[in-house]
Amino acid sequence: MTKRILILPGDYIGPEIMAEAEKVLRRVNQQYDLELALEHGLIGGAALDVHGVPLPEETLAAARSADAILLGAVGGPKWDGVERELRPERGLLAIRSQLQLFGNLRPAILYPQLVEASSLKPEVVSGLDILIVRELTGGIYFGEPRGIRTLENGERQGYNTYVYSESEIERIAHLAFDLAGKRDGRVCSVDKSNVLEATVLWREVLERIAPQYPDVELSHMYVDNAAMQLVRAPKQFDVIVTGNMFGDILSDAAAMLTGSIGMLPSASLDREGRGMYEPCHGSAPDIAGGGKANPLATILSVAMMLRYTLAAPSAADAIEGAVSAVLDQGLRTADIHSEGTTLVDTVAMGDAVVAAL
């Protein structure tokens, strides 16, 4: 049965990295008889330029009927002057929310070939393999009321609402426990329950659900301490589960520990395991158009898509193996280039992965 993949390249380096990921996807589609039908759509600034909104109706409709979505990156200075509600990022937030992609998986893995790229000492990060599970459709990102109002004394006040209900916490907790069960069996839940009531409930629900996963160990950490521990000794973690805002901050810090955010994929899943897959990095306006972008994070997002949504683990393994092979060959884009390795551009990197498949 044919499965439909919606490809949303997005802005700046988005189309460049997506072109390479698409090559790889087409190749495994053939090799493994996956019967994937590829469609394309607009999101972010690219959609704004054509349709005047960052998430057009037709993109949303295509996304709803697709089996999986592959996204490049959105946003950039071209749309700085656009009013807030129409910014490219709003398209991303809207598609996450509309499709209820509540489970954001952000692995932070250090490739042994790239240990030198990290700003941390090799012994602190070598072998690093953490999975951050971030709640993606709730919390302060979407909480109401929100806005800027004028107080009686005439001064303005900006406000947002950090809010989580039990059912929202439960579903992300189950996802984290499930994933930890297939890994090292440890979940660290990150909150700020010494200050925020919203996270007092978070901690309570995590505790209530934990006994359903007797093989998984649950611990808790305050977010300030988690930020410290990620810097001090990141290998202590297996799976970290946390809310939308803390997850945004901690997953970026964790990604940067590897020194090669250009290598890191992500998945955003709904209840049925359908999902959107995208690199952890952004649209990198500064290097767009120069063939400098690293397509590997997007290519590895294809692998995650094959594994989590399309039930094609051998194709996923093949892609991950091919990426490892090109690193072994010494090929590097500019972001991960170091002495003694071969500098290649975006297209050459994509071609090398296809060749290694």
Added chain:
Amino acid sequence: MTKRILILPGDYIGPEIMAEAEKVLRRVNQQYDLELALEHGLIGGAALDVHGVPLPEETLAAARSADAILLGAVGGPKWDGVERELRPERGLLAIRSQLQLFGNLRPAILYPQLVEASSLKPEVVSGLDILIVRELTGGIYFGEPRGIRTLENGERQGYNTYVYSESEIERIAHLAFDLAGKRDGRVCSVDKSNVLEATVLWREVLERIAPQYPDVELSHMYVDNAAMQLVRAPKQFDVIVTGNMFGDILSDAAAMLTGSIGMLPSASLDREGRGMYEPCHGSAPDIAGGGKANPLATILSVAMMLRYTLAAPSAADAIEGAVSAVLDQGLRTADIHSEGTTLVDTVAMGDAVVAAL
């Protein structure tokens, strides 16, 4: 004219490190004729045990009439079972709020003698000297409404409010610009204005005030990127100014970059420059009572107090010089101990600083 210093040792290692800081304070008090009168009070768990509340009326009254406050650390597992409103941390939050100590200065400085203690590569952190200016009496820490409620469908929901008014943003902005003017002249304001309206206003106010400080350069960064940049290249920053929650997270990450959070002091100032001074680290229940605690962060907090509130810069310089001297002598508490240096306990470290004065 006599100035009154209120000393609040707090919990676990609090009294141990405070005893050493007090020795140092008494010494400079004599040497520099500072006419400081030292008083003592209870806060946190220590207050809870005696008075049943973490911030007793008499402590608050003494704090209001003191010229400066020196705090050890509060909290720990002994009070885990205590109801939320009475937790030791609530005493800390209450004193900050009651005294309107809105300006929290958290320097992250790498001592050249301790460059090896960092988990980051020496070239990434050597010479590090950043100042994080955290808003301390507003934002989501104190915003109303807050709590846990039951929805119509029977499930519970936890909620907090992230809120900043213009005047709150203005005063912390002025503090940050002032401080940057005395340093390298660069302020980086950290927000999440692509998602949170509360921080859209934050960014706007920062922009509006910047022209009053023509010698200071203002830039903006999203909090997720700031967390990354702190790991990747922390020396790019001079002063970082941000809200209460982001400041909590980023200042801990920044402190850990130095590898020696036991060395880092902090100041919390009100509009008049009166303030509370405390180490950045917590009450460290695991090492309490063993003479293992590093008193230098508290001793350096005394120096900050002399500089920012008591207008005694030469006494402050003398203390900082003495700390540097004991490090040069190779003396180290357990947290910063490494091969080839001399392990000393809390008391011996305090004595060495006094001797070096």
